[in-house]
Structure formats: C-alpha cells, structure tokens
Amino acid sequence: MTVHDMKHAASDSARLEAVGGRLSRVDGPAKITGAAKYAFEQQLDGLTHAVLVGATIAAGKVTAIDARAAETAPGVLAVLTPDNIMELKGASDWLGNPPSQPTYAPLVREVTFSGQHVAAVVAETFEQAVAAAALVKVWYDETPAIVDLSDGKAGDGIPIDAMTKEWGDAEAAFAEAPVRICAAYNTPREFQAAMEPHGLIARWEGDELTIWEPSQWLDGMARTYAEWFSVPFENVRLVSPYVGGGFGSKAVALAHSAVAAAAARMLDRPVKLVLTRPQNFTSYGGRAATRQTVAIGADRDGKIQSIVHRGVNETAVDGTWVEPLGSVTSIMYATPNFSSKQNVVRVNTVVPGAKRAPGENPSAFGIESAIDELAYELGIDPLEMRLINYAEQDPHAKKAWSTRQLREAFAAGAEAFGWAKRSNAPRSMRDGHQLIGWGVAAGTYPVRRAHGEAVVKLLSDGSVEVESSSIDMGQGTYTILAQTAAETLGVPVERVSVKLGDSHFARAGVTGGSRLAGVMTGAVHKAAGQALDELIGLALSEPRSPFQKLQANTLQVRDGRIASPRGEGPDLSIADFMVAIGRDQIEAKGDTLPASTTPEERYKNYTTIAMSIPHTEGDYSRHSWCAHFVEVRIDEDFGTVRVARVVSALDSGRLYNPKLAESQWKGGIIMGIGQALLEEGVVDRRHGRIVNGNFADYMLPTNADIPDIQTISVGIPDPHSSALGGKGVGELAIVGIAPAIANAVFHATGKRVRDLPITLEKLI
C-alpha cells in the first residue's frame, strides 16, 4: 500500500497552473492562429460533398420528386430520396429507451415541419452539389399546419404528469391570501445559433465508420450511429477535437447526420455535409416557445402563502420535448402551498431541444417577473421581497441545500451595483430623455452529476498525457483537466497534454447540464492519483530505483521531481527516474463508478443519461445560484432599450479556473440579453416556415449591444456536489437575466412586458 503526499496541492493552490488558478486556455494558441482543425475541417482523399433539399411545406405528403436534372448535372454522384436511401434501423433515445419504430427514415415522404429533409445531392464539389440541389423538383400534397402555440388548432395539449409538483393546498391558499397577483408570461421559439454550423464528414472502411462531427456527446452519438447501421458500437469512431459552440444543440445525432453517413455507405466515398445557416434553424430544435401563468398569494408583509403555476411548451407532431417550466418556480422561494402543472402542445415544428438552461431559463422568467410584480403590489423593494421569502431549505425536496450562497450573492451584487441608491417608484430615475431602470432577479441551476472515466499516462520524458472522450466547446475542458492532472501529479502544467474529442479515448457521458467539469476533474483526479501511487510505489520498491535504499514510507512529487519529503536522499526528475527503472510509461485508467459496475452498466452510463445522479440524492439538494443586477436606459420617445450595465454575483461553488468561468458566466449573461431584447423565431402563418432563419433577421447580440459586465464569485467549495468542490458554471448565468431586464424595464417605464423579447413596439 503506497501513501503519497498530496500536501503540495493545498500549498500550491495560488499558482496559475493549479486547480483554481487563472491559467489561460491551453487550446488558445491553436485557436488564435487558425491551427485548430475543427471536426469537419479534416482533409480526406476522395471527399465528396452533400447538400440537403428541405420541404417547403410544414405538413402534408411528398407526392413526387423529379431528380433527373440534378442527376445529370456535372459532378453529381447521387441524388438520395426517400425512395432510394438505404434502410436504417431505429435507434434508442437518449434515456436508452428502445426505438418506437423498427426503421428510421432521415429523408421523409410525410412532412411534419417546414425544412424537413426530403432529398440530398452528393457531388464531387460543394459548388456542384449546391447547384444540383436547386434542380431537384418536389411536389407536395399540403395539409393545414399547426404553426405555433397561438394557432387555433393547437388546443390545450397533453398533460405531462411527471412535471406535476404539489404540496399543501395551493388553490385554496391563493384564494384566501390577502394579496394576490396572477399573470401570464411568454417566451418565443429561440435558437442556439452556435457560430459553427452543424455538419459532419462520414467515412466507411468496411464495417467501420468514422464520423468527424462537432459533438457534445461522442459516446451517445456513436451509439446512435451504431444502432442506425447495425454495426457494433466499437466500430463507430466519433472525432470532435474542437467544437465551435453547442449550447445544447450538438448532443445527439440528427437526421442530416444519418443522411451523410448513409450516403457515404452507399457511395463508398467519404461524404461531407454541412447545414447551411438557414438549415440550422430547421434541422434541429431550438428552445421551445413557452407560456406560463404564475399566481402568487401573500400576506401583507410580503410573505408568500401560495404559488400556483401552470405551463405549456410547444413540441413537435412526431416527437416530445418537455421544457420543465416549474423547475425554478418550485425551489426559489419558501411557500407552504404550491402547485405546478405542465402540458405540451404539438405543433408542426422540428422537435424542440436543449438550449442553455432548458427549463430553468423560461421558468425563471415567470417566477422572477412575478415576484417583482408582487413586490410592487406591496410597495416593497424587489430585493427585500426576495430576502423575505428566502428558502432556507429546498421547499420541494424538503432537504437542506448542499450550499446556497444566494443571500451572499444578493449582498455582494447589490453592493457592487449600488442598489441602495435606487428609488423604488417606476419612472423615478432618468438621465435627460433616457428613462433609467434598475432591476434584479435571481437564477439557479441544478448540479447534474454523473460518472466519468479518464486515462492518465506518465511518459518516459516526464510529460503527462490525459485522454478522455469528453469535449471542449469553449468551457475550458482542455485547460482545467491539464490543471487537475498537473496539480494531482505534481508536474508543471506545460508538461501535460490533454487529448479530447475521440470516442476511442476513455469514455465520457454528455457534455451538457454543466456536469462535465465536475465529472471529469473528478475522473482525472482519480486517474492521476492512481498514476502517482504507481510512480511512488515503483520508486519505493523497484530494485533499480535510486530511492529503494531510502527505506522511506513515502515520497513526494513536486515540479516534476521525485524526492523524500524530508529532503534526504536522491532528488530525481520523473524522466530520469523512468530511465533509471527502464519504464516507457505508467498508465492509469480511473473512473468514478463503483467497482461493482458491470460492463453493461458502464455502456449505459456513457451512452445514455439514464444513470445521471439526481441532484436531490441523499441528504442534500444541490444547485448553483446567482443574482443579477441590471441597469437599462430607455429612450422615452422611441422605446429603445439598451442594457447599460450588469453586475452578477454567482455561486458555482469552487471555480476550477476563474478566468474561464468568468468568460462562461458573461457568455450566459450576453445570451440572456439577446433573449430579453432581440431573439425570436418568427413563423409564417401560411406555411409554418421560420421566416427569419438567418443571422441578419434572427438577431443575436452584437458587440455594440453589450455593456460592461461585472461578475463576482460568491461560491464556496461544495463537497456534496463534486470531487473537487465545484458546482455548475455554463448554464447558470443565463438564468434570471431576462426577468432582471424585464424588471428593470418596468422600473424605468412602469410598463410590465411579460412577452419576450422586449421590443420597442411593446413599450410605445
């Protein structure tokens, strides 16, 4: 049994390279020089190019496709249609549930949404494929579509019983409460809009499939491809070295992925298929449009007695997405009576999907707007209102918070923002013709936990390699795993190279729900600890070891050198030691699963989300928390809203790298500004088309829209949430931004906008 000294970890914690240090991104140099090759930028011999043809109706049948002109166009290798594409098997869903249909058709005859893929052209060059795709003629039998939630045909939808949360008698308590507010809050269809479009290169070699595709979940997507094509999981290799943004959209293999892989199989040539920007608005789901009503009953002193919440989200005709709208509603404030229920309504859209903080984001827009309305109903400061109703434990799970630094967030944010100088009355602050509004809102996101695996190799030159099939889409995985390995092993961080984004590396589950950093730092810490154990064990016991004569109980490793903790005897670099004992490498594979885990369970753990650990498991309820303070300036005549400054105080537990965490927080805040003021998928009422599916008409925040943003970390290490004490970072900061802005707009103008985005026509 080897004991290794881990004291260096604590003593070195202020160092840049240690966990918690502000190390610059280790993948940064590749990204700023253009050297970073993203997934579908690989160069392959014989590469062909595929371009999709999308349906121009939202509901109905494809009655005929005339591909003759396209087939005879220069360079065209094939025109795939529902009639000639190879048959694929149905694949299980992300929970591992078996497929509902035995086969899967990524090109359709029955159209359920506009833009759905009906054909694909494969040609020698991209230009040839684009030109030929325009020659494919499609005839339809169009039937009336349900275009969105406001469509008369949409109805009330289907109750999702699993979303129901109730305690006490909410309806009765609301009816009896002396102060009551009730309002409806809407959010539109929104899009992830990662700058890197979706796409892939697929190549078959016999029964082995290699897919270069931006991915938030290599193992899960590899499973889907394996099932579609009836090949063993091991035969599929997914490669995704850098991911140009995902925000929830790149976690599953999609219809266009299947088309490309099928085309490659049929032609026996590698196929590259990249969605056009407009196709990125219709080929996978953005955030579903939502409708909520929030009713709050309270005492005259502001204490909440009851919350009654009802929610609806749109979903597809042929698939169900539930955006959990009661997730923040049920935990943010203490209330003795509560009821939340939710329906989904089928409309003719692609199945909606995950976009940053699915559920929590729209949920917070409802409850954090409603609590502000209650504050104004009672004439209580909105920040004070939140403190009056502070939840000292999880009101739903009735468990203690693992850590909840929300009170600290309110205090730190208010201090930095200057909240005390605010006058509470609407329209009471102005600067010339600008109305000034100060708003506050809170946010939260659960700590989603899972198990991970990592390989750590100590090489004979003293360098270290870390391998994992997890990915870096900008959150900083490369960097924090290098920091974790460096700190655990006691080697300089520049000697650590991290290899990610290959499904043949040690397995990882989904990168989503802010779980990756906690899972993977834990796995790398464990694997690196095992490697260190082995290194020190060899140093103490290997006959050729210069340390063997020392008869020591332990040794320590610092800055890549092995020595006795008392400084006696040899002091050797890892490289010299490896040479001395004649070893090429020490390799350790570590995972955080229980030792009794079966291979089947391991497969399930990495390729589905069925084995995620509930955030309320055991004695604690685990969440990240934040408080946002926003100043808006609104032109009194024109109703144009500008966010002038943002101060956010956030509790993500311990930060593995504050420099990178701050970037993610600011990114979430900025996406929230877009949601509050700009972003809305507009559907044409005749044909159910997204009419603004491009970057000029679906407006993302630009640099000129974004003010200075101050973030303050108020987190403390949370040992119940992860091995190293972190909670979630990436999803958190967007939660609560839209209501903070809406609340600021109310403070500025006296107008309560409950329907996002807050565009000028809603203010004048």
Place this chain on the structure above:
Amino acid sequence: MNDQVTISPTTLSLNLTINGQAHALEIEPRVTLLDALRERLHLTGTKKGCDQGQCGACTVHVDGERVLACLTLAAQVEGRSITTIEGLAGQDGTLHAVQAAFLDQDAFQCGYCTPGQIMSAVACIREGHAGSDEEIREYMAGNLCRCGAYPHIVAAIRQAAQELRS
C-alpha cells in the same frame, strides 16, 4: 427549379497570393474565396459561419482591408494580397499583438468566430477605430460571437491598440 439550366464545366486558372505565397488554382468561377481557402487550399483557419455575409467569421484581409471571404469570389482577388489568420503571426511564430491580447484577455471560448474577430480587430486598429471602448464595440459589431466574448474582445483590442501605438 428550371431543368433547362445548364451548368458550364468551365474552370479558371487563377493565381492567388495568400500570406505572401503564390497558389495556383484551377477552379470554377463560382467558387468563393472562402471555399477556395477552406476546401482547395486547406487553409481552414478562416471559418464559415453563415456563408451569407452576416456573421464575420470568414473575415480576411485583401490588400490590408477587411473583407468577407464568403461574399468574395476567388476570381475577384487574383493579383491582390490576401492575408488570413494563418499569415498573421511572424515567420518565427511570434504572435501578432492582437492574437496575444486575445489569449491574455480570454477573448474567445469555442474559438470558431475568433479568426474573423482577430482579422477584423487588426483592421479596426489599423483603420483608427480603436480610440475608445464605444468605438471598438461599434466597429467590431459585424463579427458575431455566440459564446459572448464581447467584453473581453473589447479589452483585448484596447490592450493591443495600446501596445501597437507604443
């Protein structure tokens, strides 16, 4: 949707000067500079985000001015000097001041818009449009970043502009 359309197989012989090096290309006239760089010359540092001139990810310099490579035909830039992100650092690998400042300020996350941001930033400073944060924000508004690195991009450009002045 006209099956009378015929597509001419004619190709052009082009000589492009990219990052100081001559490249001979045999391509159709409809090939954009962006696709010529990425698909023919394997210079994939220049990114395709929208392919319709709306995102700025494909920004390169033509004779020192920022240009959207997706809206430029390769044939239009023969005989002109093209600089891409791969040609920005010194021959010895020394980073351009803007590149170094982007790393220092963590002015990117996923990195996909980054080459375009950096090429735009270099031109923004050269144009004399980096005099204040407000001016930087305005003159960098054509380069979208969905990760939301904007405040750090402004900080990086401010830092690089100071270094380049001194």
